[in-house]
Amino acid sequence: MGEFIDMTLNKCPIVVLISGNGSNLQALIDASEKSDYTISAVISNRPQAYGLERAARAGIATRVVDHTGFGNRDEFDVALRSAIDEYQPALVVLAGFMRLLGGDFVNYFAGRIINIHPSLLPKYPGTHTHQRAIEAGEKEHGVSVHFVTEEMDGGPVIAQQRVPIRADDTPEVLAARVLEKEHLLYPAVVNWFATGRLQMADNKALLDNAVLPPHGAEANQ
Helix, strand or coil, rough: CCCCCCCCCEEEEEEECCCCCCCHHHHHHHCCCCCEEEEEEEECCCCCCCHHHHHCCCEEEECCCCCHHCCCCHHHHHHHHHEEEECCEEEEEEEECCCCCCCCHHHHHHCCCCEEEEECCCCCCCCCCCHHHHHHHCCCCEEEEEEEECCCCCCCCCEEEEEEECCCCHHHHHHHHHHHHHHHHHHHHHHHHHHHCEECCCCCCEEEEECCCCEEEECCC
């Protein structure tokens, strides 16, 4: 009988932060087997987040750091940082994590924390992006992956995928099409980091040592 070989040993360890359903987490889980990253843990600020079940089914360690149990954001940030550090990830991946993180936290993980946002940044930071894009008469919408900095949804963009807005689109229909792009884009970007291709330097995103343009790279690179 052959000796068991742990195929995750040489993979880049990541920790994923979630708050809810975890569909992007599921995309990361599904892609991880054929990628150069491994998910060391999934941490949620909400005990009932369905993404915790997704992680448990995949045999991934889970933790809850409930933000309601802390007196202020700083206390929560310190506890969350401590929980993340237990797993010593190379990269922290925000996947539907719905808490604003303070400057000390973000700077501690500078260059190794990324987020996915459902708009073509810098357009429409924050929430209700699909409705806002439709109401503004935009012809296209999409998704951005960016490094996290102190400015909300303002860190350097790594990559974007575009989605045309149709005349009969509702926010829900548009969101579903954007989500399909999210599920393809996020694992690809995480793998760029895992293979050493992606980094942040001087508040700029670099791919293969070249500074990326403001809209980031094409996802098929």
